[in-house]
Amino acid sequence: IVKSWVDTGFKKAVVEHGARLGIDVEVVDRNPGVRGFHVVKRRWVVERSIGWIMMHRRLARDYETLAASSEAMIHVASIDNLAKRITDEATPTWRGTY
Known part of the structure; x- marks a missing residue:
């Protein structure tokens, strides 16, 4: 990680x-x-990314014991999202949307 954006609550x-x-x-x-309400620069990137990975049931709540397990599930969700964009096909989600 080279660059990070944070909200004003995390200043110092x-x-x-x-x-x-x-x-x-x-x-x-x-x-x-x-x-x-108004759009805050760069904040939408985080909100959008979290929304995408929350479509995967296992990531909707923090059930993992190990941080490595959570990281692996985020990788799986990211790969699935990328595959959807490349192939224009959708896999079923826990919410029943495609």
Whole structure:
């Protein structure tokens, strides 16, 4: 990981920890002049990615004991999502959508 974007709630601790690990951590601030909902730069990437992997039942809740198991399931979900895009075919999900 070379670059990471974080919400304003993670200002100092995450930036300092990222610096120790050699990761460029950028805090994404909201526009104070805009009231109500508005799109925050780069945040949609995280929200979209989490939404994609949550379509896989095993990742909908944190049931894994080992972090390696969770990581493997995220890889499987990512491979499935990529295969869907390449082949334009869908595999059934736990929600019953295709």
